[in-house]
Amino acid sequence: MTSQVPDLWPPTGQEVVFLLLGVVALGSALLVVTTRQLVHAALWLVVCFGALAGGYLVLTAEFVAWVQVLIYVGAIVVLLLFGIMLTRAPIGRSADLDSGNRAAAVLVAVATAAVLVTVVVQGFATAYTPLEPGGGAAGALGSSIFRSWVLPFEALSVLLLAALIGAIVLSRTDIGGPSRVTDSPGSDPSPDGTGSDPEGGSGSEPRSDQETGSDGVSRNGG
Amino acid sequence: MHVVYPVVVSALLFSIGVYGVLARRNAILVLMSVELMLNAVNLNLVVFDIWLRDRLHGGQVLTLFIIVIAAAEVGLGLAIVLSVFRNRRTIDIDRLRDLTERDLIGPGPDAPVGSDPGPDGPLGSGPDTPVGSGPGPAGAPPGDSPDPGPADPPAPGSEGGAVLDRSEAG
Numbered sequence: 001m002t003s004q005v006p007d008l009w010p011p012t013g014q015e016v017v018f019l020l021l022g023v024v025a026l027g028s029a030l031l032v033v034t035t036r037q038l039v040h041a042a043l044w045l046v047v048c049f050g051a052l053a054g055g056y057l058v059l060t061a062e063f064v065a066w067v068q069v070l071i072y073v074g075a076i077v078v079l080l081l082f083g084i085m086l087t088r089a090p091i092g093r094s095a096d097l098d099s100g101n102r103a104a105a106v107l108v109a110v111a112t113a114a115v116l117v118t119v120v121v122q123g124f125a126t127a128y129t130p131l132e133p134g135g136g137a138a139g140a141l142g143s144s145i146f147r148s149w150v151l152p153f154e155a156l157s158v159l160l161l162a163a164l165i166g167a168i169v170l171s172r173t174d175i176g177g178p179s180r181v182t183d184s185p186g187s188d189p190s191p192d193g194t195g196s197d198p199e200g201g202s203g204s205e206p207r208s209d210q211e212t213g214s215d216g217v218s219r220n221g222g
Numbered sequence: 223m224h225v226v227y228p229v230v231v232s233a234l235l236f237s238i239g240v241y242g243v244l245a246r247r248n249a250i251l252v253l254m255s256v257e258l259m260l261n262a263v264n265l266n267l268v269v270f271d272i273w274l275r276d277r278l279h280g281g282q283v284l285t286l287f288i289i290v291i292a293a294a295e296v297g298l299g300l301a302i303v304l305s306v307f308r309n310r311r312t313i314d315i316d317r318l319r320d321l322t323e324r325d326l327i328g329p330g331p332d333a334p335v336g337s338d339p340g341p342d343g344p345l346g347s348g349p350d351t352p353v354g355s356g357p358g359p360a361g362a363p364p365g366d367s368p369d370p371g372p373a374d375p376p377a378p379g380s381e382g383g384a385v386l387d388r389s390e391a392g
Contacts, residue, residue, distance in 0.1 A: 033242035
């Protein structure tokens with residue numbers, strides 16, 4: 001942007017700090033996707049997000065950095081750890097965390113990295129901006145949100161409400177539809193399936209026949 | 223600050239996320255890799271916002287919005303993963319293959335992982351045709367239970383799991 005652009009290689013102090021944080025972030029991200037222990041992956045994710053927050057601080061985006069610490073490190077990683085615990089994941093080393101198509105994944109990832117890095121280096125080789133503090137402070141960002149971006153902000157609050165309700169409906173078993181949604185409408189959509197059928201007390205023999213029929217259909221479908 | 227450094231870090235982080243999404247089997251690890259990709263995009267947005275000196279701070283505001291959307295996405299994704307775990311007793315993505323047609327061919331879900339089942343479809347059409355025509359009449363004979371028999375083992379697990387979880391929740 002400026003007229004005279006300093007050279008790329010002897011990096012300034014800010015760039016050295018950012019590059020060190022970037023190396024930490026990349027290394028911990030690599031450990032997230034390659035570690036053999038599920039809980040360690042979540043903890044390396046904390047390191048990666050923390051390093052990225054430090055990078056935001058170097059880039060003078062202070063408010064984004066603290067929001068990153070609060071939401072990503074504080075909420076999302078804790079949520080992922082709860083997911084790990086609730087799915088009864090093995091605590092120690094588990095050998096089957098990697099899929100069978102690992103070679104293809106390496107190929108695709110290396111190709112993606114090559115294409116992106118080539119394009120980006122050629123496109124932004126001379127892009128330079130001096131860092132000036134204060135641009136990403138909470139005051140400036142807050143006034144920008146509530147002046148120019150109010151409508152997306154409100155839409156996002158509605159989205160959060162919808163996600164909250166959706167998560168509750170998905171994770172609770174006693175509300176919402178029955179667990180087998182493939183039942184034909186003729187069969188009784190009682191949430192227990194075959195057991196505890198209090199309202200259909202008439203005609204035990206054809207009732208059981210219908211139950212087995214609907215059960216076979218649902219198993220075939222689901 | 224040269225723009226190249228953060229943008230290259232972002233590109234590499236995105237590639238690591240792509241590798242994680244493609245190579246991991248556990249659904250929660252896939253969600254973590256998706257988070258890595260979202261963070262790469264966030265870093266890009268912040269850097270370009272600072273480079274272009276946006277008066278409306280569009281990049282950083284959009285970064286905040288993406289963080290919020292990522293929180294919602296993780297919440298819903300974990301709810302879906304827990305629902306899958308409750309019904310199937312596993313969150314192994316390689317074994318959640320109900321939407322494929324290979325389950326009708328072979329009962330073993332682990333066998334076709336290494337071998338390519340692509341040419342297996344037209345070649346093995348001899349034993350396929352009665353099984354493949356099974357979903358056509360949609361299980362009209364109820365005594366056709368040997369056909370969905372190989373697909374059965376998730377189903378009792380799902381019943382037991384649902385009952386067990388309901389007893390836990392109640």
